[in-house]
Each structure stands twice: as structure tokens, then as C-alpha cells.
Amino acid sequence: MVQQLPALLIIVPLLTALVVAMASWISPRLCLPLTFSGLALSLAASIGVLMEVIAHGPVTYTMGGWNAPMGIVYVIDYLSSPILVVITSVAILNLISARKSVEESFPGKTGAFYSLYILFTTGMIGIVATGDAFNLYVLLEIAALTGYSLIGLGNDRAPLASLNYLFIGTIGASFYLLGVGYLYIATGTLNMADLARFMPQMADNSMVLFAFIICMTGLFIKMALFPMHGWLPNAYSFSSTAATGVIAPLTTKVMIYAMIRVGLYVFTPAYIFNTLHMSKAIVWVAIAAIVMGSLLALAQKSLLKMLTYIIVAEVGYMVGGFFLGNRMGITGATLHIINDAAMTLCLFMAAGAISYKLKDDSFASMKGLFRKMPVTMIGFGAGALAVIGIPPTCGFFSKWYLITGGMEAGQYGFVAALLFSSLVNAVLFFRIFEIAHFEPFADPHDHHHHGHSETVNEAPLSMVVPLLVVAAALIVLGIYSGDIVTKIIQSAIPAGIV
Amino acid sequence: MENLIHMIGAKFNYIAYIILMMIGLYALIAKNNLVKKIIGMSIFQTSIILFYVSTAYKTGKAIPIVEHGHGAHSVIHATDYINPLPHVLMLTAIVVSVATLGVALALAIKVYRQYGTLEEDDINSQIRIQAGK
Numbered sequence: 001m002v003q004q005l006p007a008l009l010i011i012v013p014l015l016t017a018l019v020v021a022m023a024s025w026i027s028p029r030l031c032l033p034l035t036f037s038g039l040a041l042s043l044a045a046s047i048g049v050l051m052e053v054i055a056h057g058p059v060t061y062t063m064g065g066w067n068a069p070m071g072i073v074y075v076i077d078y079l080s081s082p083i084l085v086v087i088t089s090v091a092i093l094n095l096i097s098a099r100k101s102v103e104e105s106f107p108g109k110t111g112a113f114y115s116l117y118i119l120f121t122t123g124m125i126g127i128v129a130t131g132d133a134f135n136l137y138v139l140l141e142i143a144a145l146t147g148y149s150l151i152g153l154g155n156d157r158a159p160l161a162s163l164n165y166l167f168i169g170t171i172g173a174s175f176y177l178l179g180v181g182y183l184y185i186a187t188g189t190l191n192m193a194d195l196a197r198f199m200p201q202m203a204d205n206s207m208v209l210f211a212f213i214i215c216m217t218g219l220f221i222k223m224a225l226f227p228m229h230g231w232l233p234n235a236y237s238f239s240s241t242a243a244t245g246v247i248a249p250l251t252t253k254v255m256i257y258a259m260i261r262v263g264l265y266v267f268t269p270a271y272i273f274n275t276l277h278m279s280k281a282i283v284w285v286a287i288a289a290i291v292m293g294s295l296l297a298l299a300q301k302s303l304l305k306m307l308t309y310i311i312v313a314e315v316g317y318m319v320g321g322f323f324l325g326n327r328m329g330i331t332g333a334t335l336h337i338i339n340d341a342a343m344t345l346c347l348f349m350a351a352g353a354i355s356y357k358l359k360d361d362s363f364a365s366m367k368g369l370f371r372k373m374p375v376t377m378i379g380f381g382a383g384a385l386a387v388i389g390i391p392p393t394c395g396f397f398s399k400w401y402l403i404t405g406g407m408e409a410g411q412y413g414f415v416a417a418l419l420f421s422s423l424v425n426a427v428l429f430f431r432i433f434e435i436a437h438f439e440p441f442a443d444p445h446d447h448h449h450h451g452h453s454e455t456v457n458e459a460p461l462s463m464v465v466p467l468l469v470v471a472a473a474l475i476v477l478g479i480y481s482g483d484i485v486t487k488i489i490q491s492a493i494p495a496g497i498v
Numbered sequence: 499m500e501n502l503i504h505m506i507g508a509k510f511n512y513i514a515y516i517i518l519m520m521i522g523l524y525a526l527i528a529k530n531n532l533v534k535k536i537i538g539m540s541i542f543q544t545s546i547i548l549f550y551v552s553t554a555y556k557t558g559k560a561i562p563i564v565e566h567g568h569g570a571h572s573v574i575h576a577t578d579y580i581n582p583l584p585h586v587l588m589l590t591a592i593v594v595s596v597a598t599l600g601v602a603l604a605l606a607i608k609v610y611r612q613y614g615t616l617e618e619d620d621i622n623s624q625i626r627i628q629a630g631k
Contacts, residue, residue, distance in 0.1 A: 134587055141594045145601055152605045159608040160621060166602050167526055170539050174546055177591065181550050184584075 002052050006061035006074045009045040009084065010126050013038050017119040024111020035114040036095060039121065043088040046125075050081040054487060060131070069194045075131035078492035079264075079334065082484065083128045083257050086341045090249050091121040097349050097466040098242035101356050105240045106153060113153060117246065120146040124254050133180045133266060134190045136258065137173065140222070143254070144169050147247050151239040161234035168221060168231040175218030182211035183266075192266050199268045203275045212267055212276070216259065223255035225319055226289030229312045236311070237304040241352030244304070249344040252311055253337045256318045260334065263322065269497050273325035282323040283411055289316030290417040294424035303351050303361040306428060307344075310387060313421050314340050320414050321402045327497050329405030334489050335481060336398035339386070342477060343395055346383030346470040350376055353459035353467065369436040372456045375464050377436060382471035384429035386478075389422050394477035401485075511552035518545035532609065532616045536602045543595040547588045554584040 016038025023030040052059055058077035062068065076084065095117065106113050123143025130136050148169070152162035184190055186207040187198040202208045224232040232252075236244050263272055273279055293313025300306040318340070321333030353376045354369065355361045370377045386393035399418060406415040458464065477484070506513060518541060525538025562579040606616065613621045 134590075138590055138594065141598070145594075145597055148601050148605070152601075152608060157625065159605050159612065163532065163602065163605040163609060166598070166605065167535060167539060170543065170598055171523070171526065174543055178546050178549065181546070181553070181584075185553055190587075 002048065003059075003061070005045045005049045005052070006059055006076050006129060007063070009042055009049065009129060010074075010122060012041045012045065013118050013122040013125065017115050017122065020118060021111060021115040024115070028108075028110050031111045031114040032095075032099060035118050036092070038118055039088060039092045039095060042121070042125065043085070043092055046081070046084040046088045049076050050085050053078060053081040069189055069191045072135050073131040073191065074129045075193070076129055078488050079261065080128045080257075082338055082488050083254070084125060086338050087121065087124045087128065087250060087254070090341055090345050091117075091124075091246055093466040093470060094242075094245040094249075094345065094349065097352065097463050098245055099462050100460055101240065101352060102242045104356075105155075105242065109153065113150070113242070116146045116150050116153075117243075120150060120246065121250075124250050127254055128257055131192050132190055133183065133192055133195065133262075134177075136262075137177050137180060140173050140176065140258070143251070144173060144222075147251060150243040150247060151235050153243065154239040156238060157234065158238040158240070161231075161238045165231040165235040168228070172218045172221030172228075175214050175221065177218075179211040179213075179215030179218060182207045182214070186211065192261070195266045196268050199266075199271050203271060208267075208271075209276070212272065215262060216282075219255055219259045219262070220319070223252045223259065223315050223319070224312060225285065225315055226292050226312060227285075229289070229293070229315075232312060233305055233308040236308045237302070241304075241348065241355055245345065245348045245352055248308070248311060248348050249341045252315050253318075253341045253344075256315065256322075256333070256337055259319070260322055260330070260337075264330075264494060269325070269494055273497075279323040279325050280411075283320050283414055286316040286320030286323065287413050287417040289313065289319070290421045294421045297428055298424055301363055303354065303363065303366070303432070307347055307351060310347075310425065310428070311344060314344075314387075317399075317402060317418065317421075320411075320417075321405060324405045324409040324411060324414070325497070326405055326408050327493055328401055328408055330493050330497065331485055331489050332398050332401030332403075332405050334492060335401060335485060338484070339394040339398045339474075339477060339481075342470060342473055343383055343386045346379060346467065346474060347387065349463070349467045349470060350380035350383060353463040354380075356463065357456055357459055363432065363435055366432065366436050367439040370433075373458050376459050376467065379464070379467035379471045381433070382474055384425075384432070386474045388425045388429060392478045393474045394481060395474075397478055397481040511555075512549070515545045515549040515552070518542075518548065530618050532606050532618065533603075536599065536606060539602065540595065540599055543591070543598070547591055547595070550584040550588050550591070554581040556580050 016034060020031050020034050020038075023034055049059060053076060058075060061074040061076075063072045063074065066072070102110055102113055120143055123139050123146060126139035127136055127143060130139060148162050148166045151165065152159045180190065183195060186202060186205055187195055189195055189198070199208070221228045236248050239247070263269070290313050293309050293316060297306050297309035297313065300309060314336075318333045318336050321329045321336065324330070351361060354366070354373065357373065358365050382393065386395035389395040389399040399422065403415050403418055406412070406418065522538045522540070522542030522545060526535055526542065529535050529538060559578055559580050562582040564574055609621070610616055613624055615621060
């Protein structure tokens with residue numbers, strides 16, 4: 001049974017997507033329970049694999065019994081197993097939280113929404129689990145295409161934003177594909193482990209250099225690293241909160257996982273950190289991403305737009321952390337994938353609950369919200385503290401590793417950018433706390449009599465409970481971050497990196 | 499000069515794919531009409547398919563179909579056949595690009611129904627007017 005878990009992890013949600021699409025013709029009411037059970041099974045499988053990896057080391061699954069260099073293998077090791085648990089739990093928590101707003105936003109289309117939702121999760125799981133460079137491209141496109149559709153389902157400016165995202169996303173994925181093509185010409189293999197085996201003798205091969213540049217550029221576009229971030233804010237803020245609740249925490253983080261996977265296990269650290277002299281330049285790009293993301297967030301007047309620019313800054317944290325090239329930096333980047341997914345989920349779920357109740361997400365409409373929606377705002381506050389990086393929330397610990405890594409590498413610009421971004425985040429969130437706590441409530445639907453209207457109250461239980469679970473998880477992740485690092489992440493980083 | 503001609507002759511497939519790719523990229527960035535952008539995106543993806551397939555070619559070798567492959571008539575040398583793997587990979591990539599095209603056109607229809615036009619300038623000015631209200 002345990003040997004089959006990596007396959008179940010991806011087969012179960014894939015088939016569930018089909019079943020959900022068919023069940024929606026019979027009765028739309030079947031869709032949610034089916035989606036939920038599919039994701040629950042996937043979550044159970046991912047936890048099972050994580051336990052197996054911690055106990056006995058990496059698990060390799062050969063699809064259809066075709067062995068490694070020829071066939072496609074799924075490799076679940078110390079790097080991928082925690083991310084798998086993150087993906088499946090984010091998907092399931094957001095599913096519970098999104099139920100009400102899905103029924104309200106997409107009447108008659110709930111089947112399509114749930115089917116796309118679970119297919120998106122399948123793509124994400126696949127990207128993380130696969131051990132084949134070309135297979136990664138296919139799953140990247142599965143996740144991306146379903147993501148475009150989920151965003152395009154929204155109203156107003158969502159279809160246009162989604163179309164622009166599609167253009168940019170396709171360029172990114174095609175660049176990655178092109179890079180894989182050059183790697184294939186140079187080595188004759190597509191299996192990641194096999195590619196890494198050829199790397200030492202390829203150190204001065206110009207095709208491999210081109211492959212590295214073009215693969216990384218493709219992934220940078222897909223993860224919205226600063227100068228290439230243009231698609232992200234519109235796509236995430238105009239779509240329905242039910243869709244962004246899963247897309248925003250996962251897409252950028254899984255792309256960063258793909259960068260780390262391709263960097264450490266295909267091009268190998270010896271090649272990217274010692275042979276090439278690019279990592280310093282990429283850290284500077286990441287610094288620009290952090291500073292500009294923070295400044296642009298400061299300029300926004302609505303909650304969702306502000307959160308999207310915080311994501312742009314957070315991408316800079318992780319890219320910079322990875323390209324510091326030392327153990328601390330890479331540990332910080334990997335830990336931050338987990339933590340940032342949880343923080344972003346928390347904030348977007350709270351924003352979803354707020355805009356579900358207010359039908360608006362501008363700062364002006366949030367006046368007095370602490371009194372009206374106290375539990376939602378507590379959840380939001382926990383997410384905000386984690387993003388700022390206040391202990392004992394998880395955001396503090398990954399930032400600590402990143403800053404230590406920056407010091408060790410002598411990249412003081414990166415350290416300064418991290419501190420600057422933390423300060424800006426503090427300003428951003430305390431501004432919201434001030435509006436929501438001290439200013440009197442103004443009902444957005446009722447402009448005639450200001451004061452204590454009773455139309456806005458606490459969000460439904462199905463939104464509040466998952467939000468509080470995530471808020472608690474932020475603290476639990478923070479408290480156990482030492483264990484996560486020593487038991488899992490330290491083993492994920494190749495021994496050559498100090 | 500002779501070197502240059504020789505280089506172009508030997509590597510014309512790479513030059514062709516780069517030219518196609520740049521045409522696609524130009525259309526994606528510079529064109530105002532959304533459907534023209536979608537066409538540019540398709541050209542861009544096709545250029546990569548061309549690149550993969552052209553790398554499989556070996557001058558003067560047979561197509562990779564082996565008759566009576568299971569009988570032990572003669573030894574089969576991989577070098578006598580062109581490489582079939584890039585073609586197989588590109589079958590998947592074609593499926594992906596068709597799916598992308600489908601999603602893009604569906605979104606374009608949705609945009610058209612909303613704004614009554616596919617010209618980006620017009621759409622943007624409509625958005626600005628709405629935001630100004």
C-alpha cells in the first residue's frame with residue numbers, strides 16, 4: 001500500500017475531477033462532497049508519504065513499471081513531501097471556506113468550478129512529485145490552464161486579466177520547455193536524476209548554459225519575479241476570492257519549488273553556485289523585487305491589491321534566499337515556501353470572508369470591522385503578524401534563516417531589503433488595524449444613516465472555522481519550525497552546500 | 499563570408515525557429531487586437547515544436563519503424579534511425595498548445611461579450627471611463 005501512495009496522490013484527484021464533472025449533470029449537490037473526499041484522500045496520501053519519507057527516506061515510484069531513465073518516475077523526497085502536504089491542506093481548507101461564495105458567485109457553474117479546482121490541485125501535486133523534466137512542463141500547463149479558467153470564471157475585469165495572464169504564462173512555460181529541449185540535446189535524457197549525473201562533465205557546455213538561463217527565465221516569469229510580475233496583481237485581485245484562495249497561496253510557491261528542484265537536482269549546486277557567476281546578480285533582482293513589491297503594496301487602496309503586491313515581495317524573499325547559495329539561505333527559502341503558503345492562505349481567506357460580507361474590499365469600507373466581524377479580523381491579524389514576522393508566528397523563523405543566510409553570504413543588500421520589507425509590512429497592516437479598530441463603522445450599502453447598522457455581521461461558520469485553523473497553524477508551524485528544519489529540510493539540501 | 503554561409507546552411511533549422519519565435523513574440527507584445535495576440539502565441543508555441551522536431555533529424559537515416567522487430571533477423575542500430583522521442587514529446591506539447599488556444603479563445607469570447615470589442619485600446623478606455631464614474 002505504502003509503495004502505491006505516490007501514484008494515488010495524483011490519480012485520485014485526477015479521476016475525481018472527471019467524476020465531479022459528470023456528477024454535476026446528475027445533481028450539482030454531489031459536487032462538493034465528491035471534491036472534498038477526493039482532496040481528503042489526497043491529503044491522507046500526502047501525509048502517509050511524508051511519514052514514510054521521514055521514517056525510511058525518499059520514495060521512488062516508477063509509472064507503469066518503466067524504469068528510470070526511459071520511463072517517468074515520481075520521486076518524493078525530503079524536499080517534495082512537506083510541500084505536498086501543504087498543497088493538499090491548502091486546497092482542502094480553502095474548499096471548505098469557499099463553499100458559500102462559490103454557490104453565490106457561480107450559480108449553475110458549481111460543477112465546473114469544483115472540477116477545475118481539483119484539476120488545478122492535481123497539476124500542483126504533479127509538479128511537486130514528478131522526477132522528469134518534461135513531465136514537469138506538462139503538469140505546469142495543466143495547473144496553469146485550469147488556473148486561467150478559474151480566474152476567468154470571475155466577473156467584471158477577470159476575463160481580460162486572465163487572458164493577459166495566459167499570454168505571459170504561456171511565454172514562461174514555453175521558455176521552460178525550450179530549456180528542457182536544449183538539455184535533452186546536450187545529454188540525451190529527460191530524467192532529473194540522470195540529467196544531474198551528466199552535469200559535472202557539462203560544466204563548460206554552452207548549450208547547458210543557455211538551457212539554465214532560459215529555464216530559469218521561464219520559471220521567473222511564472223512565479224512573477226519583480227520586472228515580470230505585471231500579470232499577477234490584476235489576475236489575483238479581479239477573480240473571485242474562492243479561486244484566488246487556492247491560486248494565490250499555491251502558484252507562486254510551487255513555481256519557487258520548481259526553481260529549487262531544477263536548481264539543486266538538475267543543474268546541481270556545483271554548477272549554478274560555483275561554475276556560473278550569476279547568483280549575485282539574481283540576488284540583486286530579488287532585492288529589487290522585495291523593495292518594489294513593498295513600495296507598490298504601500299500605494300494600493302484596496303485589500304486584495306495590497307495582498308497581491310505583498311506576494312510579489314515574498315517571491316523576492318525566496319528567490320534571493322535560494323541564490324544566496326548557502327545552507328542557511330536555501331533552508332530559509334524552503335521553509336518560507338511552507339510558511340508563506342500558510343500566511344497567504346490565511347490572509348486571502350480573511351479577505352474572502354470580508355469581501356463576501358461587504359461586497360467591497362477598499363480600505364474605506366473596512367471601518368469599524370473589528371466590532372462587526374471580530375473572529376475574521378482575529379484570523380486576519382494572525383496572518384498579518386506572520387507576514388510582518390513577529391514571533392512566535394512562522395513568518396519570523398523563515399525570515400530569521402533568510403537574514404542569517406544573507407549575513408553569511410555577505411549580501412547585506414538582501415538583509416537590508418528584508419528588514420525594509422518587514423517595516424513596510426508593519427505599516428501596511430497596522431494602517432488596516434487602525435481603520436478597522438478605531439474608525440466608526442460605515443455601512444457600504446446604506447449611505448443615509450451612518451453608525452450602527454446591523455446588516456454586516458460575522459462571516460458564516462464555514463468561513464470562520466477554516467480561517468481559525470490556518471491562524472492556529474501559523475503559530476504551530478512557528479513553534480515546530482526547528483523540527484521541520486532538522487528532520488526534513490536539512491536532509492533535502494545536498495551535502496555539498498555549507 | 500563563406501563561414502557565415504556555411505553556418506547558416508548547417509544550422510538553418512535553429513535560425514528558422516528563432517525567427518518564428520520572434521514573430522510570435524512581436525505579435526504578443528505589439529499587436530492591439532486580442533485575437534492577433536492569440537495567433538502570435540500560437541506561432542510562438544509552434545516555433546518550439548519545430549525546434550524539437552528538427553533536432554531529431556539525422557541526414558540519410560530511416561524513419562524509426564522496425565519491421566519484424568521481435569524476430570532476431572538482424573541487429574538494430576539506433577544510429578540508423580532518426581530519433582523518435584522528440585516527436586512523441588511534441589505530440590504532448592501540441593495537445594497542450596491546442597488546449598491553451600481553446601482557453602484563450604474562450605476568454606476572448608467572454609471579453610468580447612463584455613466590452614463589445616477585441617481592440618485592447620478600446621477596452622482600456624472603457625475601463626478608464628468606468629473607473630472614473
